[in-house]
Amino acid sequence: MYLLADIGNTRVKLAIFEKANLPICYKAIEHSNALDLVNALNDVKKDYDCIDGVFYSSVSLKVNDLFESSVEDCFSMKPYRVMHNDIKLKDNLYKPKDAVGIDRILSTYASIKLEGYNDKDKYASIVIDMGTATTISIMLSDFTFLGGMIISGTKTSYQALSNITSLPYYEIGPIESIPNPVNNNIKDAIMSGAIYNTIGTVNYAVMETKKYIKNKYNIKSKIFLTGGISNLRLLKCKVYPFLVLQGIYFNMISNK
Template sequence: MIFAVDIGNTNIVIGVFDKNEIIFNSRLATDYQKTTDEYAAIIMLLLKNSNIEPSNIRGVIISSVVPQLVYTFTKFSKKYLSRDALVVGPGLKTGVPIKLENPKEVGSDRIVNAAAVLKHYRYPAIIVDFGTATTFDVINEAGEYIGGVICPGVKLSATILHQKTAKLPEVEIEKCDRVIGSNTISSIKSGIFFGYLSLVDGIIEKIINEKFKNTDPCIIATGGLGSVFMGESKYLKRYDPNLTLNGLKVIYEKNA
């Protein structure tokens, strides 16, 4: 079994692979203050409740955009799983050629997603990840990562709207049936949903016009809120909630 951890700014996604199948996954809130033992108490209980024996885990791989938590989870791996974790970063083979001015600037989560697409999908490709930030990553016909776009995330925008206004409440992110809201809450929900729907489709369209006018790129959505926009977007037709975990498995196999 392989234990995979994707540490994001808002959530930590953990998964366990048995061969090529994900037999367990869970999402934890990212908490910079939690200690290794506090995270371990949660994770070990989740594994127990899923009938997963930690001694059967033969490898661990971690991707993180939160540097403070890398040590926390590498220590967890060593102390509780008796394994030295692989950490996605310089020196680890990813199989993703990065054609940027400074490849070290690219977040590990974006490279992990690209690794999954190169393994499991066709390319050229556009990856839309609905996380704390909404990111668009572009892979060309040669399978090279050539860059992308970073926008404030959907939930982040809703939270800031609430925090920076005196009377506007924070709302749930969900699909809306109509654009014109009949009250404050439905107006905010509409603005967020249709605003981001237009943003996503607009950016994808510009990427296609700029880079893929004569090709048909594979477009994959992932991330916690990606499913909200499926069925409404002109371009989002594939949603893979486990894209990052699958990418971690791909990178683990290249280095194990």
């Protein structure tokens, strides 16, 4: 039994994996509150006391020391930070190779492992991760990472708008559904605009990415959604909410 963690720009995602590629327990905590992280780890320990190892990936370096010390205090073991060299790729075309977010490599890797792959049916995996930033990442089914693009996340673009205009800022809670496009108050108009901005941008970006892949490699593309607001299903594609954690699982546990 293993504890895996994905430290993002805003949240820490914790999951327990055993012998399958789906977590048997999952928690997401805002990492701005250290006490919440400690309490979440203690809750995991209370429910799962036979942890054989802890692995984590991170794109928020400021949280790493807190996470590592909290894990050591709670489980009396040092967590292993998953780095680019731990991921079993054929190639990584990013320049420099370790400049790409580790979460983008892990999520695209996991999408291919979950979908299956063979030499006769090559394809490109396009993963849209909808978090603090919306990233579009592409990996060929032979595990060659191509790159992609980085777009402001829905809440990030909404916050930026209020920072540089006279429009007020409203705290946004969980985004549970696609809003009405016609709004008669400032708050709903801004929130709706941010969400539809994401929808339009992602749809067009994916369309152009698929066209590029077809022209350059003459293969089809498969689209996957993950991340904070992947529940909105902005595209007709598969939704895998735990791709980064599953990427850690496939590289650090199931391949051993």
